[in-house]
Amino acid sequence: MPAIAKEDIFGLQNGQKAVTGYEAGLMDKSIMDAKAADEAKLRAAYKADAKNAGTADPWDQIAPGHAAATRYLFSTQLSGASAGICLWPAPDRASAGTGC
Numbered sequence: 001m002p003a004i005a006k007e008d009i010f011g012l013q014n015g016q017k018a019v020t021g022y023e024a025g026l027m028d029k030s031i032m033d034a035k036a037a038d039e040a041k042l043r044a045a046y047k048a049d050a051k052n053a054g055t056a057d058p059w060d061q062i063a064p065g066h067a068a069a070t071r072y073l074f075s076t077q078l079s080g081a082s083a084g085i086c087l088w089p090a091p092d093r094a095s096a097g098t099g100c
Contacts, residue, residue, distance in 0.1 A: 043059060
């Protein structure tokens, strides 16, 4: 097998291994529960710190950006738009008729 083909195959296998690992972590309830507990502790510590009194909650401030990023992910990565394929339109674009 030519060296360049081996490199391509290695890259594809490595990418698949990485994605499979990410998914396994996201699907593992104990990992996600630990992450949720860590975030709750961090949020509580932020709110308990006197220097943060009266300031906006940073989690609330980034929530709209997170929602937009999620919509973008579904409209590009998961819909196949990155490969020029649209399996379903993004929710915010469906009514405008622009599809992906």
